[in-house]
Amino acid sequence: MRTIKLISLFVIISLLLGGTALAESEYAATTDPSHAVFGARPLGMGGAFVGVSDDTNAIFLNPAGLAQLDKWEITSLSTQILEKVNYMLLGGAMKMGPGTLGVGYIGVTAPAGITRNEYGTPEGTSISHDSHLAVLSYGVNMTELMEDSSDDMGTILVGANLKYLMKSFNGIDGATGGGVNLDLGLIFKPSNGYFTFGAAMQNVLQDGAFSWASGTKENPESKTKIGGSIKLFGKDSMYQDIKSDVTLNLDVEIAQATLFHIGAEWKPIEMVTLRAGIDQASLTANEASNNLTAGVGFNLGGFRFDYAYHTDENIETNTTHYISMSYSPEDISSLFARTEEKKEEVKKPEVKEKKSSEYDKYFYEDSKEEEEEVTDVIDDYFDGDSQTYIW
Numbered sequence: 001m002r003t004i005k006l007i008s009l010f011v012i013i014s015l016l017l018g019g020t021a022l023a024e025s026e027y028a029a030t031t032d033p034s035h036a037v038f039g040a041r042p043l044g045m046g047g048a049f050v051g052v053s054d055d056t057n058a059i060f061l062n063p064a065g066l067a068q069l070d071k072w073e074i075t076s077l078s079t080q081i082l083e084k085v086n087y088m089l090l091g092g093a094m095k096m097g098p099g100t101l102g103v104g105y106i107g108v109t110a111p112a113g114i115t116r117n118e119y120g121t122p123e124g125t126s127i128s129h130d131s132h133l134a135v136l137s138y139g140v141n142m143t144e145l146m147e148d149s150s151d152d153m154g155t156i157l158v159g160a161n162l163k164y165l166m167k168s169f170n171g172i173d174g175a176t177g178g179g180v181n182l183d184l185g186l187i188f189k190p191s192n193g194y195f196t197f198g199a200a201m202q203n204v205l206q207d208g209a210f211s212w213a214s215g216t217k218e219n220p221e222s223k224t225k226i227g228g229s230i231k232l233f234g235k236d237s238m239y240q241d242i243k244s245d246v247t248l249n250l251d252v253e254i255a256q257a258t259l260f261h262i263g264a265e266w267k268p269i270e271m272v273t274l275r276a277g278i279d280q281a282s283l284t285a286n287e288a289s290n291n292l293t294a295g296v297g298f299n300l301g302g303f304r305f306d307y308a309y310h311t312d313e314n315i316e317t318n319t320t321h322y323i324s325m326s327y328s329p330e331d332i333s334s335l336f337a338r339t340e341e342k343k344e345e346v347k348k349p350e351v352k353e354k355k356s357s358e359y360d361k362y363f364y365e366d367s368k369e370e371e372e373e374v375t376d377v378i379d380d381y382f383d384g385d386s387q388t389y390i391w
Contacts, residue, residue: 027208030218032165033106033131034060035202037087039077040324044295044308045263046277048249050227051198053187056091056326059104059137062200062225063159064185066093066100066139073328082318085110089324091135099140099159106133112169127171136162139185154193159185163203165210165220179210181220194237195230227251227261234267244268249277257282263293273297279310289313302330 039057042049049057053065056075072094079087086109093102112129139159161183169175185200201224203209208217227250231237234245244267251261263277275295280288295308304326312318 027206027217027219029221030165030167030210031131032203032220033087033108033133034135035221035223036108037077037079037081037089037106037322039075039089039091039326040295040306040308040322041275041297042263043279043310043322044275044277044293044297044306045249045265046261046279046291046293048227048229048251048261048263048277050200050225050251051187051196051229052247052249053185053198055328056093056102056104058139058159058185059091059093059102059135059161060089060106062185062187062198063102063137063161063183064139064157064187064198064200066102066137066159067141067157067187068139069093069100070095071328073326075324075326077322077324079320079322081320082315093137098145099138102135102137102139104133104135104137106135107131112171114171125171127169130168130170132166134164137183154191155187155189157185157187157189161185167210174213177210177212177216177218179220181205181209195228198225198227198229200225221255223253223255225251225253225261253280255282257285257288259288271299273299275308281312281314283314303327 037043038047038049038060039055041055042052042057042061050062053062054068055065056069056073058065058068072092074092075090077087077089081087088107089105091102091104093100095101108131110129112127114123114126137159139157142156142158143153163181163183164178165181166178167176182204183200183202184204185198187196187198189196201222203220203222206219206222208219210218210220212218229247229249232246232248233239233242237245245265246267247265249261249263249265253259253261259280259282261277261279263275265273265275267273273296275293275297277293279291279293281291282288289312291313292311293308295306297304297306299305304324306324306326308322308324310320310322312320
């Protein structure tokens with residue numbers, strides 16, 4: 001009953017946060033580069049990651065998930081969108097104090113035309129639009145901090161991002177701008193459950209939070225995602241008899257249009273993970289494209305290589321390949337544990353104890369009597385004159 005109440009409270013808070021994303025504003029919107037691209041792992045699952053957020057990608061999708069990391073981790077991504085837009089992502093996280101600290105950076109460079117003189121004649125100087133996003137993130141497990149928390153309460157994780165977004169049009173004097181903003185994240189895991197719920201609101205601060213040097217103000221695009229993840233197979237899952245890990249994820253994005261992100265992750269063997277998903281993107285207020293995604297991950301000795309293939313139903317040339325490289329030091333004790341498990345799986349040959357039969361008993365006694373007789377004969381033969389025989 002208590003778990004149901006907590007889930008209901010979680011949903012209400014998430015919906016209240018989502019309502020602010022739909023509020024009308026007098027300011028025009030400016031894009032946030034973290035909304036377009038993040039790590040290859042969540043991209044391979046259609047962007048459905050708010051309820052998962054168990055690696056460094058949580059910095060950009062749900063900072064509450066950082067509290068799930070028990071050791072430091074770094075990640076990177078590089079790609080080119082529409083064969084023209086260069087995109088780079090860096091992130092790192094480590095335990096600090098009662099929670100986990102994360103630091104992230106996203107850089108985007110896109111061509112934006114050429115300069116023209118007062119008569120409209122091109123002058124030949126290229127213009128590029130640059131975006132730089134710096135993120136300071138922190139996630140903490142609130143359940144561990146609450147002394148009166150009970151076992152049936154479940155696990156509550158919270159997190160926040162402090163962000164600085166800077167944009168510029170290189171080639172145009174004074175065309176620069178910047179602004180500070182805030183992201184909030186929440187994850188709830190029921191006790192003894194195989195599912196999780198997550199919510200994240202990006203760019204909470206509005207009312208002209210981004211300012212250009214000219215004095216023009218804009219609002220960074222705000223959105224809220226509510227999601228869930230359920231583990232079907234594998235350890236601590238719905239069906240534990242099947243050993244291969246399979247997880248299903250669903251995110252609902254609340255912005256000017258309601259969008260769905262659906263994804264799945266399957267680990268057939270320890271080192272390989274396969275992914276697939278559907279990533280909806282808004283075309284109009286009432287229309288969305290269903291973009292198919294797929295991905296694969298390889299994990300060896302703490303190094304993780306993730307690849308994602310993302311289609312664009314509306315723009316064929318926007319089908320993009322994403323590659324992420326990550327590293328987290330593998331726990332030596334876990335390596336030993338896996339080794340011991342494998343040793344236990346190898347059956348030792350059964351050694352049967354030989355039991356003496358009545359025949360063996362009689363045979364032993366007869367042999368002993370014969371040995372004593374032979375010894376007596378030898379003693380009699382050499383008795384008293386053994387020194388005259390040379391051996």
